[in-house]
Amino acid sequence: MNLGPIRFFGLAVASLGTVFAVWAGSNVDTALPAAGVAAAGAALFVAATLAPAVRFRPPAPPADPGDALIALRSAFHEGSLGRQRIAQAIAALDRSAHGRSTAVSRDPILLHPETVDTAAFRAWVETRLAELEATT
Numbered sequence: 001m002n003l004g005p006i007r008f009f010g011l012a013v014a015s016l017g018t019v020f021a022v023w024a025g026s027n028v029d030t031a032l033p034a035a036g037v038a039a040a041g042a043a044l045f046v047a048a049t050l051a052p053a054v055r056f057r058p059p060a061p062p063a064d065p066g067d068a069l070i071a072l073r074s075a076f077h078e079g080s081l082g083r084q085r086i087a088q089a090i091a092a093l094d095r096s097a098h099g100r101s102t103a104v105s106r107d108p109i110l111l112h113p114e115t116v117d118t119a120a121f122r123a124w125v126e127t128r129l130a131e132l133e134a135t136t
Contacts, residue, residue, distance in 0.1 A: 007048040013041025080114035083121055087113040090128050097132055 017038025024030035072089055075082035087110050109116055109124045116124070 003048045003051055007045055010041050010044030010046075010048055014038050014045055015041070017041055083113035086121075086125060090125065090132075093132055094128070097135060 015038075017034050017036070017040075020034035021031045021038055024034055072086065075085045078085075091110055109121065113121060
């Protein structure tokens with residue numbers, strides 16, 4: 001929407017209202033309505049100036065809890081990047097269950113999951129999940 005003409009109209013109304021208010025001088029019956037017109041024009045000018053800066057967006061829909069699980073499951077087929085996502089998810093589960101753990105941060109598979117072969121990585125995932133399940 002082109003707000004240029006609306007801004008120009010608001011500025012013109014504010015200017016004319018100001019001129020009439022000043023011209024009326026001490027005549028309150030003329031100066032007061034002219035000042036009101038000037039204020040309305042100024043408000044229109046400010047609103048049309050600020051309108052492009054305001055973003056009217058609908059609220060984001062709530063995240064579906066299944067989406068994260070589906071993404072995690074598909075990460076097993078994505079190679080080294082998928083392994084990194086899986087390792088980060090397991091570390092996040094461990095932190096949420098036990099708080100900050102320094103033992104987890106020293107785990108070489110957690111630090112570099114792309115360096116191990118697929119069978120060893122899957123065994124590590126099963127072991128870590130079993131440990132997490134046992135502690136909760």
